[in-house]
Amino acid sequence: MTTVAAYAAPASKAPLERTTIERREVGEFDVLIDIKFAGICHSDIHQAREGWGEATFPMVPGHEIAGIVSEVGPGVTKYQVGDRVGVGCLVDSCRECENCKAGLEQYCTGGNVGTYNSVGKDGEVTYGGYSEKIVVDENFVVRIPDGLSLDVAAPLLCAGITTYSPLRHWNAGPGKKVAILGMGGLGHMGVKIAHALGAEVTVLSQSLRKQEDGLKLGADHYYATSDENTFKELQGTFDLILSTVSAPLNLDRFLSLLKTDGAFVNVGAPEEPVALNLFSVIGGRKTLAGSGIGGIQETQEMLDFCAEHGFGAEIELISADQINEAYERVLSSDVRYRFVIDTATI
Numbered sequence: 001m002t003t004v005a006a007y008a009a010p011a012s013k014a015p016l017e018r019t020t021i022e023r024r025e026v027g028e029f030d031v032l033i034d035i036k037f038a039g040i041c042h043s044d045i046h047q048a049r050e051g052w053g054e055a056t057f058p059m060v061p062g063h064e065i066a067g068i069v070s071e072v073g074p075g076v077t078k079y080q081v082g083d084r085v086g087v088g089c090l091v092d093s094c095r096e097c098e099n100c101k102a103g104l105e106q107y108c109t110g111g112n113v114g115t116y117n118s119v120g121k122d123g124e125v126t127y128g129g130y131s132e133k134i135v136v137d138e139n140f141v142v143r144i145p146d147g148l149s150l151d152v153a154a155p156l157l158c159a160g161i162t163t164y165s166p167l168r169h170w171n172a173g174p175g176k177k178v179a180i181l182g183m184g185g186l187g188h189m190g191v192k193i194a195h196a197l198g199a200e201v202t203v204l205s206q207s208l209r210k211q212e213d214g215l216k217l218g219a220d221h222y223y224a225t226s227d228e229n230t231f232k233e234l235q236g237t238f239d240l241i242l243s244t245v246s247a248p249l250n251l252d253r254f255l256s257l258l259k260t261d262g263a264f265v266n267v268g269a270p271e272e273p274v275a276l277n278l279f280s281v282i283g284g285r286k287t288l289a290g291s292g293i294g295g296i297q298e299t300q301e302m303l304d305f306c307a308e309h310g311f312g313a314e315i316e317l318i319s320a321d322q323i324n325e326a327y328e329r330v331l332s333s334d335v336r337y338r339f340v341i342d343t344a345t346i
Helices: 042-048 150-157 159-169 185-196 211-217 228-233 251-255 296-309 320-331
Strands: 002-008 017-023 030-039 065-072 084-087 090-092 133-137 177-181 200-205 221-224 238-243 258-266 287-290 315-318 338-342
Touching (some): 017 133, 030 084, 042 320, 065 133, 084 150, 150 296, 150 338, 159 185, 185 211, 315 320
Parallel strands (some): 177 200, 258 287
């Protein structure tokens, strides 16, 4: 076991504080990663405050991890010391079910192992990226291309893949009208990726406050959802709406913006149930769907895609002692567009 410094929530809704945790010894197929940067995802806050249900404490959040390999197990073939790597939301899965075999580890029917607030196959609780080091099986590590700096690459491990996967699955590309609902940590990546895929991109945001940013990142149009005219003007417009919003929405209003056979896909996960009038999907043969992160192979594909198109996340780099303040700022939408912890400060 190796003792490393970390920031943990000692209890639900408690401020995070500096502590130490134990990392397992490097096993045959394990990679030891010196974490350089860790993104702060809204889901870290949901889990640290038990918004999505009961959690395990102390909790070390963080599933947007970028770092350098410092040791490899004797059976490791994919990585060597000095490689630039990332770890996302998963550190293991059953590897045997139909989904795992299809590269869809995020939908593992045998139960995947989350990077934190989960229990590994060894029965130990997993601790995430707000720490100095992490030990991960090589099959759940991805390579960060040289074209991406580690700090802007870290948020791609969740925010990037969470938007890339549904945009690819629902065929965002040339000739398609795609709306990104919400212009935050996920939304800004959705704009960049949808634009790079060749779609006509519209941002739907509560206000026009971030309009300049949205257009700069690749949006063709930008509308405020607080303006009633938006819903009249855009009725029946979109092939795909990707909702990154984690607050409950009036789904019927947004479904009215889809074309026939259009899809409204949720990647934002509100803590409360939402209501729906089924006529909103029956009329127009519309799809209301959800999507969760991506598999390991698709995450690598996304990183390569971002590097090829020359972009990472838009970040605000912070020190570890600013984590609690950053959580409050995320909740008040005061970040452009992803906080990233410089883990040298832990």
